[in-house]
Amino acid sequence: MIQFEQVNKFFGEFQVLKNINLTIRSGEVVVIIGPSGSGKSTLLRCINRLEAVSEGKLSVNDTDLTDPRANINRLRQDIGMVFQHFNLYPHKTALENISLAPRQVRNIPLAEATEQAQQYLTKVGIPEKASAYPAQLSGGQQQRVAIARGLAMKPKIMLFDEPTSALDPEMIGEVLDVMRDLAQEGMTMVVVTHEMGFAREVADRVIFMDEGMILEENSPAEFFQNPKEERTRRFLSRVLKH
Amino acid sequence: MGSFSLLAAYKQEFIDGFLTTLSASLLALVLSLAIGTIIACCRLSQVKPLEWIGTVYVEFFRNTPLVIQVFFFAMGLPSLGWNISEFSAGAIGLSIYTGAFIAEAFRAGIQSVSKGQMEASRSSGMTYFQSMRYIILPQAFKIVIPPLGNQCVNLVKNSSVLAIIAGGDLLYAADAVSSQTFEINMTYIFVALLYLVITLPLSFGVNLLERRLARHS
Numbered sequence: 001m002i003q004f005e006q007v008n009k010f011f012g013e014f015q016v017l018k019n020i021n022l023t024i025r026s027g028e029v030v031v032i033i034g035p036s037g038s039g040k041s042t043l044l045r046c047i048n049r050l051e052a053v054s055e056g057k058l059s060v061n062d063t064d065l066t067d068p069r070a071n072i073n074r075l076r077q078d079i080g081m082v083f084q085h086f087n088l089y090p091h092k093t094a095l096e097n098i099s100l101a102p103r104q105v106r107n108i109p110l111a112e113a114t115e116q117a118q119q120y121l122t123k124v125g126i127p128e129k130a131s132a133y134p135a136q137l138s139g140g141q142q143q144r145v146a147i148a149r150g151l152a153m154k155p156k157i158m159l160f161d162e163p164t165s166a167l168d169p170e171m172i173g174e175v176l177d178v179m180r181d182l183a184q185e186g187m188t189m190v191v192v193t194h195e196m197g198f199a200r201e202v203a204d205r206v207i208f209m210d211e212g213m214i215l216e217e218n219s220p221a222e223f224f225q226n227p228k229e230e231r232t233r234r235f236l237s238r239v240l241k242h
Numbered sequence: 243m244g245s246f247s248l249l250a251a252y253k254q255e256f257i258d259g260f261l262t263t264l265s266a267s268l269l270a271l272v273l274s275l276a277i278g279t280i281i282a283c284c285r286l287s288q289v290k291p292l293e294w295i296g297t298v299y300v301e302f303f304r305n306t307p308l309v310i311q312v313f314f315f316a317m318g319l320p321s322l323g324w325n326i327s328e329f330s331a332g333a334i335g336l337s338i339y340t341g342a343f344i345a346e347a348f349r350a351g352i353q354s355v356s357k358g359q360m361e362a363s364r365s366s367g368m369t370y371f372q373s374m375r376y377i378i379l380p381q382a383f384k385i386v387i388p389p390l391g392n393q394c395v396n397l398v399k400n401s402s403v404l405a406i407i408a409g410g411d412l413l414y415a416a417d418a419v420s421s422q423t424f425e426i427n428m429t430y431i432f433v434a435l436l437y438l439v440i441t442l443p444l445s446f447g448v449n450l451l452e453r454r455l456a457r458h459s
Contacts, residue, residue, distance in 0.1 A: 048365055077367035087362035091380050100376060101366035146362075153366060 080150025140171030278344025
């Protein structure tokens, strides 16, 4: 479903991604962890081509992203993305945030799009916030609306870029709960996060990145109990201690 | 207060001048908004030659005196065999000059919308133009209202440049009346008040719009 083959990416002289080889299958939940600046977010953003790869091959849903003729707008319709800072549209209500893309991109009539948007709001647990503007919602609620916005396009893949990093500790749980439900429904998910509990419990596979490289990948049980690489052990000992 | 009744004799001159100022301002406002939008899009374009045209336009017309630009249209063009009325020359000069400032206001407004907004809307499969129309421009518009209001008020006042090329505007009428009546202070104070009749409602209108749009953010 997602396949990186010897992908390199440069920002100017700086190499952010080094020889990435990664295959993600349909229905898999893959969690990417690693220190800041290790290239996790860049890797994620390559999948819906918010970033273009410099070298190598990347295909997503049978579309070759390195082909300049690839229809990127079409590709993105099937990939939902959730951002660290939510990026909700501040001038639109929660319901409008969710129904906008289905209406404009999928040409779904207003009444139907609105009804579906309301269902997704119910799914993320805040049906009563339909007419609220983002500024009137808590961080956790905003992020849940953002997840509903992604789901409303009925995507095949959901990407999460540190979805809980900007949240108050109290609100992290409610967002992770929604993501956990989604994983159980069989959604293909790629999640960049620092939430080790979530990785251990929900992931099918954990990937550890450092300095632009994938250093280690394994099932969560193996990964957390028997990390193979010295660098992984050091990282885990720091993040798991507290 | 005998002086004001003296001015009453020139009622028609003032009415004509007032209407000329008003119509030149309105025409220039519409044109400069159009120019500003196009030039702002050029400046933000990924296409280098377009960006270049936008930058040259803004830096040239923003940094040269309005009077010289209007002189060019009123006297320079006719000397090249292209005749154009004083009113048109004034309105076109005003549009081109103000357009440069409006382009800068638009550009700054669009750029101040956070990058994540474009990323979120493009991620959902919307095209660049859909994202601009539904997400970026409505937010930029709010940000641009106060500087745009300034430009409108400046535009009305700058329309007095028509007086220099005998454009028949309010200031032109004032010059004519004061030189006939020698009531210099009265005439110019009266005309300044007439300018306020246009600019004050404009200022209030812009403030009202700003407050109304700010309600949700």
